[in-house]
Amino acid sequence: MSAPTAAETSAAAPRRGRPGYDRAQILEISVELFNEQGYDATSVSDLAARLGLTKSALYHHFDSKEQLLAEALDDALGALEGVLEEPAATTGSPAERLDAVLRSAVRVLSDRLPTVTLLLRVRGNSPSERAALDRRRAFDQRVTALVREAQDAGLVRDDIDGAVTTRLVFGMINSLVEWYRPTGQIDRDRLAHDIVTIALDGMRTR
């Protein structure tokens, strides 16, 4: 699914009217509402009201609120996992692969801000959320393994634990969901460059 900005969907939603939503649009608008008021605090009635649909029309597309959540989380996680399968992430030195993984992760976040935002707020209150946390943990472990490989090759400092380094760098990347807006002044590739530069080389001049 493509990731609309909040401004795009809230401007478009009232005009679109009742009929003609496809599954992807229902998912998009639902994710927007989950991010606005929290998944737990959002009822199926709230979703139906935002969409201008009856609950039964909504249930025609999705079995439950949790199914919407599960598909949204899968959108974010599938894209993040895909980063680790890209050719640039699987060939070259560990430092080159790490550079590629960080750069692509920034692109995934900026392209899929709504579903990644939802993912990063998951606390494990339902089976779908716990499954998502497990997949996030597995992703982190694969990145940590790559950081450790780069440490063993002498390409990444080994005076800081690889898992801590991974958490800090992804802390920086994940902070995008708090402040980055794709419609703003910084484009996605510039942002990826800035983040990878700070993560690899730091802010200090030499």
Place this chain on the structure above:
Amino acid sequence: MSAPTAAETSAAAPRRGRPGYDRAQILEISVELFNEQGYDATSVSDLAARLGLTKSALYHHFDSKEQLLAEALDDALGALEGVLEEPAATTGSPAERLDAVLRSAVRVLSDRLPTVTLLLRVRGNSPSERAALDRRRAFDQRVTALVREAQDAGLVRDDIDGAVTTRLVFGMINSLVEWYRPTGQIDRDRLAHDIVTIALDGMRTR
């Protein structure tokens, strides 16, 4: 107020019983509950139940739920603002001051995880929350001004905008609330060292 871990307060709360809470303890336990289930989703009845107090006993100490929120946010913001007033943050080269500010900010976060966690989740749904967002923004601007001073002095790279650099580095610092636990393996000073090292010099060896 001192910042209890989740384990400490949940173990201690039932044993403490009804009487004898002071204001600071009520605030601590309220912040813990706000962080668990969200401020908006937490009622005064929920707070009274967690504390084992009647609502009127709770109102003896605090006028409203929003007063609890305002005092908790002030705890976090006051400590962060204090970082910028410390001698190490106001004397020396811009690079030395920046180093000191980042290091002290990490210490504030690790010492006050509960109230800073609450602060970082604020979305601006009430006057107290909007006032807190304004103070956070003013803090960010003062740090950005320091980053720009360090850029002008040639000590921090100027190929990345100073405001973006500040956001990225604080994204890394703020991520602590998601994964750092003071009872874990990494102590606070080690953590401050690791974060400042990555922020200033990056993960790559030279």
